[in-house]
Amino acid sequence: MIGSSKIIGAVEIGSSKVAVLVGEIVDGDSLNIIGLGESPSHGVKKGEIVDFKAASEATHDALARAEQASGASIDEAYLSQSGGHLRGFLNTATVNVSSSSSVVSESDLTRANQEAKAKQLQESRVYLHHIHNGYQLDGRSVGYPLGMDGSKLSLAYWSIHADTQKIKDHIHVVNAFGLKVDEVIVSGLASSITVTSEDERAQGVLVIDFGSGTTDYVLYQNAFVCASGSIPVGGDHITNDVSLGLRISRKQAESLKIEFGHCQVSPGDAGEKVWLIGDKMIGDRHLPKAAINQIIEARMSELLQLIKEELGEQWNPKLAPAGVIITGGASLLSGLGEMVEAVFEQSAHYGLAPSWVREDLTAPSYSTVLGLLHYALTGQTRYQARTQQRKSGLWNRMAKIFN
Amino acid sequence: MAKPKRKTRKGTAPSWRAIKQKRGKRAVTFTARLRKFKFFARFAGIGATVLGVIIVGLLCFYLIKTATDFFHLSGPPKPLGRVVMHTNGVLDEDWLKESFRPNKSTNLMDIDIRGLKKTLESSGQVRSAMIERQFPDALVVSLSEYQPVAKVAVRGKKKKTRIYLVSKEGAVYEGSNYPRATLEHLPYLDGVELKQTKRGFRPIGGMEVVSELLDLSRRSTPELYADWQVISLKNYSGDSAQVGATISIRTRSMGEIIFSPQDLQEQLDRLDYIVQYIKDERIRKVKRIDLTLEDQAAVQLAIQTNVRRR
Numbered sequence: 001m002i003g004s005s006k007i008i009g010a011v012e013i014g015s016s017k018v019a020v021l022v023g024e025i026v027d028g029d030s031l032n033i034i035g036l037g038e039s040p041s042h043g044v045k046k047g048e049i050v051d052f053k054a055a056s057e058a059t060h061d062a063l064a065r066a067e068q069a070s071g072a073s074i075d076e077a078y079l080s081q082s083g084g085h086l087r088g089f090l091n092t093a094t095v096n097v098s099s100s101s102s103v104v105s106e107s108d109l110t111r112a113n114q115e116a117k118a119k120q121l122q123e124s125r126v127y128l129h130h131i132h133n134g135y136q137l138d139g140r141s142v143g144y145p146l147g148m149d150g151s152k153l154s155l156a157y158w159s160i161h162a163d164t165q166k167i168k169d170h171i172h173v174v175n176a177f178g179l180k181v182d183e184v185i186v187s188g189l190a191s192s193i194t195v196t197s198e199d200e201r202a203q204g205v206l207v208i209d210f211g212s213g214t215t216d217y218v219l220y221q222n223a224f225v226c227a228s229g230s231i232p233v234g235g236d237h238i239t240n241d242v243s244l245g246l247r248i249s250r251k252q253a254e255s256l257k258i259e260f261g262h263c264q265v266s267p268g269d270a271g272e273k274v275w276l277i278g279d280k281m282i283g284d285r286h287l288p289k290a291a292i293n294q295i296i297e298a299r300m301s302e303l304l305q306l307i308k309e310e311l312g313e314q315w316n317p318k319l320a321p322a323g324v325i326i327t328g329g330a331s332l333l334s335g336l337g338e339m340v341e342a343v344f345e346q347s348a349h350y351g352l353a354p355s356w357v358r359e360d361l362t363a364p365s366y367s368t369v370l371g372l373l374h375y376a377l378t379g380q381t382r383y384q385a386r387t388q389q390r391k392s393g394l395w396n397r398m399a400k401i402f403n
Numbered sequence: 404m405a406k407p408k409r410k411t412r413k414g415t416a417p418s419w420r421a422i423k424q425k426r427g428k429r430a431v432t433f434t435a436r437l438r439k440f441k442f443f444a445r446f447a448g449i450g451a452t453v454l455g456v457i458i459v460g461l462l463c464f465y466l467i468k469t470a471t472d473f474f475h476l477s478g479p480p481k482p483l484g485r486v487v488m489h490t491n492g493v494l495d496e497d498w499l500k501e502s503f504r505p506n507k508s509t510n511l512m513d514i515d516i517r518g519l520k521k522t523l524e525s526s527g528q529v530r531s532a533m534i535e536r537q538f539p540d541a542l543v544v545s546l547s548e549y550q551p552v553a554k555v556a557v558r559g560k561k562k563k564t565r566i567y568l569v570s571k572e573g574a575v576y577e578g579s580n581y582p583r584a585t586l587e588h589l590p591y592l593d594g595v596e597l598k599q600t601k602r603g604f605r606p607i608g609g610m611e612v613v614s615e616l617l618d619l620s621r622r623s624t625p626e627l628y629a630d631w632q633v634i635s636l637k638n639y640s641g642d643s644a645q646v647g648a649t650i651s652i653r654t655r656s657m658g659e660i661i662f663s664p665q666d667l668q669e670q671l672d673r674l675d676y677i678v679q680y681i682k683d684e685r686i687r688k689v690k691r692i693d694l695t696l697e698d699q700a701a702v703q704l705a706i707q708t709n710v711r712r713r
Contacts, residue, residue, distance in 0.1 A: 053431060060434040067438075118416050126417045167419050175424050176431040178438055184419050
């Protein structure tokens with residue numbers, strides 16, 4: 001439709017902040033970022049809503065700011081999801097090729113799809129994603145087997161499921177603003193799409209998104225997602241550890257972490273001291289830098305080891321030549337890259353936002369919301385779904401009078 | 404990582420999309436309530452604007468329609484100076500004066516335009532009257548009159564016969580100001596049942612077809628038309644599709660001619676041929692010519708009962 005546009009709101013309800021990025025998708029094939037709204041998060045811990053009212057206040061504030069900044073009402077909401085309740089597993093199905101001539105047909109593909117997606121979950125869990133993980137025909141990997149000869153067709157999905165109630169809480173927070181959630185996307189998937197290229201995903205790459213409440217990871221091999229997870233440990237926990245370890249307030253701990261923190265204790269840290277507040281007035285005191293960094297190193301090392309353990313045998317540095325890409329607000333911690341390289345025995349670098357992103361959105365803390373908009377865009381062109389003509393003309397102009 | 408159970412039912416794996424979304428049911432926060440309020444206020448505003456536009460539009464329409472009565476001009480009142488009359492018919496100012504005799508001091512603004520229009524249109528001969536004030540002191544009267552195509556004799560209460568005119572719309576009225584020659588050439592109408600109403604007579608049905616027949620005949624066969632005396636609608640109620648509907652015309656020299664209400668020109672062409680044949684063969688007395696027999700015609704002669712088919 002000429003001139004049709006849809007306003008998408010990418011909503012990330014994080015543990016430290018709520019970010020809403022508003023994008024306009026024009027004619028289903030181009031995206032304009034038209035507004036950003038942010039608000040400090042409340043009522044969210046480790047990516048899960050623990051206080052509905054507080055989380056709603058923060059989220060609605062961010063949504064309202066985003067709509068005001070963009071000058072448009074959001075038509076559809078894309079919501080990110082994170083938290084320790086997310087689980088993923090490889091879901092495979094094998095069917096016999098039905099045709100007597102052993103040629104794979106559409107019905108064989110359909111049966112394999114249905115078989116793969118039909119596996120029941122435990123009570124109170126729902127599927128979020130079924131990510132296609134490739135076909136195999138008689139044991140050999142194939143791109144698209146329709147029309148090929150074979151007797152056994154296998155199909156794999158990386159299926160991600162979550163706790164129903166936790167998903168409901170997130171959705172209802174957005175609903176309470178008057179918006180319908182059109183898509184729920186795992187944060188790790190969204191941010192990995194932003195910071196990796198197609199080539200990197202084809203070669204094999206591990207993406208780690210360090211958030212304040214959770215750390216999400218996604219492993220790509222041969223362009224498919226072959227592992228993903230969410231660990232309920234993030235930058236806030238490091239702050240908490242520093243606060244408890246040094247017996248200072250969380251605010252002071254956060255400040256010290258950002259200013260002086262490093263993921264590894266260096267020999268030079270031994271005798272070095274830092275000021276707690278920095279104004280050298282009453283209440284200010286010296287703290288050993290080494291103590292700060294020891295705490296940080298311990299927690300980060302534990303976190304990275306956890307990720308490695310969860311990946312298990314799936315992690316093979318040789319199968320991820322593109323290395324490890326790190327992103328997220330907590331990834332700005334000094335020395336993190338080196339620690340990641342040491343743990344995963346592979347090169348690590350910071351993920352960069354795409355070149356078309358404006359400068360104020362290139363920070364790693366925006367990679368998730370950018371990924372949500374990217375998903376909205378590619379979802380539009382791929383599936384040509386629900387192109388809704390933005391009301392224009394007299395009706396919309398009249399509406400703007402009262403806006 | 405907990406593994407899912409094996410499937411128990413095909414195609415029933417739960418997706419997050421099955422979660423019922425409660426959009427807008429209860430605005431939990433002030434921000435959400437404000438957004439909801441703005442949303443409804445926007446549409447209320449649009450609705451009020453649209454309603455306002457409609458009301459203003461209707462008001463303007465009403466004002467334009469009754470403009471002469473609504474707008475009262477200020478300024479010194481002027482007496483009526485002159486009356487200008489336009490018509491497409493035969494009525495003149497003398498006739499107008501019979502219906503409208505204002506005093507010399509009558510103010511232009513005080514003239515009841517609506518009442519005058521009603522009076523003029525009730526005369527019967529006037530189809531429509533348009534009256535305008537032309538400032539500073541003139542009244543312009545524009546008349547559209549009925550054009551007579553036939554006349555009908557009506558016997559009154561005291562057995563007095565009065566002649567009324569009939570227009571192509573079927574209007575029956577007493578004519579005024581028509582030249583004698585015009586009225587003499589009009590054929591009489593017969594076989595119609597006139598129904599009296601408060602304002603005169605109910606319109607006669609089928610006159611459009613009769614008018615067309617007369618018009619065609621006048622143009623294509625004027626010598627035949629001149630011979631026509633009476634048009635009988637005894638077998639014609641106005642419905643041309645009715646079985647057996649005919650229009651009969653009594654002539655001076657050709658007896659009775661019967662037409663079907665359809666294909667008038669074709670019938671006139673056949674009539675012209677027949678009349679020419681009659682003249683060529685010197686047939687003196689023709690009683691009836693029936694043109695309703697499609698491509699044939701029955702000609703009945705007065706002195707013989709033989710039917711000759713043409």
